[in-house]
Amino acid sequence: MTVFCTNGFNKKTNRILPLNKKQATSILVLNLMPDKQTTETQLSNLCNELNRPISLTFMYPKTHCWHHGDQTSLAKNYVTLDQIKDQYFDSLLVTGAPLERLDFNEIDFWQEFIAIRHWAQSHTQTQLFTCWAAQAALFVDYAIPKIDLDEKIFGVYVNELNDSALPQWFQMPQSRFSKVDRQTVQNTPGLQVLGDNQSTGPFLMQSDTKHSLYVLGHPEYFMDTLSNEYYRDLHKNMAVKPPINISLTAPQFSYAHWRCCSRYLYQSWLDQSFTLKEQKNDDKKQLQL
Template identity: 35%
Template sequence: MPIRIPDALPAAEVLRRENIFVMHESRAIHQDIRPMEVVLLNLMPKKIDTENQILRLLANTPLQVNVKLLRIDARESHNTPNSHLERFYRDFDDIKDQNFDGLIVTGAPLGLVPFEEVHYWDEIRTVIDWSRTHVTSTLFLCWAAQAALNHLYGLPKKTLGQKLSGVYEHRTLCQDNPLVRGFDDYFLAPLSRYADFDRDAIASQTDLQILADHPQAGVYLAASEDLRQIFVTGHPEYDADTLAQEYQRDSKAGINPALPCNYFPGDDPAQEPRARWRSHANLLYSNWLNYCVYQITPYDLAAMEPKTTQAKLAG
């Protein structure tokens, strides 16, 4: 949250130059505060697990956040009870005429499937387009980041020969960007994907700023200049044992997966893994809620303006 200081205090200008948010008394007196309205489009098979993971991070803020759960795949789920979906989830038609402060689109186990063969590809593209006019800031996670990079910028994904899985030490770039404020120079984050995008293509063919990367794993975090579209190619929300569950699932399926990198103690899958990325995950979400949503969103959501940054579509 911002600090509140007298308008004329010399520290105000110093802190402003350092990109630290300061609220002058004159603004604080007239400030209106309301709950943030956030939509979670959950594409993961184990929806309840993903809800718990992401809601835990959204709760780590002094802001009041109202969350609506959204689905776009009407097929029967094999991993989530239908009673749960019917009770707690909404369809896109139910919310498409409303504006929201934030939208989170999760990953999905679709890394090896061509975009045009994804069952709900048309629906996900509709939501991405809708977010540009109805949402202040959108957080795209893993496969959703791949889908948005393809739809908005025409970038083809690069399918990997082996699943990129593990806990990678990423380098923080552009530390004056509010989304990475407080990040260490290097931080750990889980990755679990079959696809990648070329770093040079993101740098040259989009309007995005690359905020964190890894020499082998590539871009981890990127954002539009206006912070209205955020792309995270990993899973900061994962629990300590999520990668282990995926590894065991793939092993039982006969996929013969590689051992997740830098994850099991001593590279021994019989050992219990430890979460070493929680501080980064909490900081990423709190920065997103504060600087990309709360500080930007209008008090009256009906006054929301369309996204001004233009995607550099290929062709």
């Protein structure tokens, strides 16, 4: 299918037929990653592999100072909550951010993140939070704290659950210094664990009541993203181990598997949003009879 970007740094590289623009699933993306253009490309490419036309609108928290680029340029290419608060989108997607070593209340845009999360409950059908954003949303929604780690969870990890709706062979790229407690999550009413691993802890959770997916990982990553992060940290003389379950010289074999899993995850999420939207439209039609 085709992806149309309504804004963003890569807007000119995307095309869509006028007819499909009206039919597209609208996704609001709160992009918190430092390299916003790369993340835009990763998400656009992944969405382009799905079976629905998709419209992406990129947003940033206005209370955060972007240290990896020009703030004025960001404001020209992205929207803020104030600018779209009266609009409705099919879905909200919130990216990760390299913030897991900070307490939530130390983050400059924390109160705005909470406001965006609450706004999304009434202005989107479904929400998907990845990596740091998933841990932040779990804390806002269920008061589940993140657990800081001394050693980075780094590599590609497989779902080890036997009784999950998610395929047991499901794989997820990981790059984080924090996790959530398995027992706390399992004892939280309304929260279902779909993906778990002994090394990472729960990495994919679902809330039916909030229509949200909490993904502690990076399904959007490209084939070379993990290896690039590894060599970047080596160049900085950081103590870092190679990512596990992926070859630094031939990452395409691992990538082919997790890319299939990423498409499965995003497609399921979009299908849920479409179903909820159709149900609401049916309800409106019934009221008009």
